[in-house]
Amino acid sequence: MGNGRFNSPAAMNKGKEVKHLHLIEGWTFTSKNYIIFVVGILLIALGYIVMATGETTSTQSLKIAPIMLFLGYVVVIPTALIYRDKK
Secondary structure: OOOOOOOOHHHHOOOOOOOOOOOOOOOOOOHHHHHHHHHHHHHHHHHHHHHHHOOOOOHHHHHHHHHHHHHHHHHHHHHHHHOOOOO
């Protein structure tokens, strides 16, 4: 403010070339990503099958199936989306 110039990030980086990498541009899926994703989908489907075949108050329906669904939805599918091969 002392010299009257506008100090925006664009003005401060005028001489520097800034490269922005958007998420979708750097988001390449390999066969490993697809395999992990399919495993997650199968785990979710199996979780619903296990839940449907068990009795209403059984351990199968109240503990095993929800754990399988949680792992599929919260662990395996996001892992398939985030995983990148080491270069």
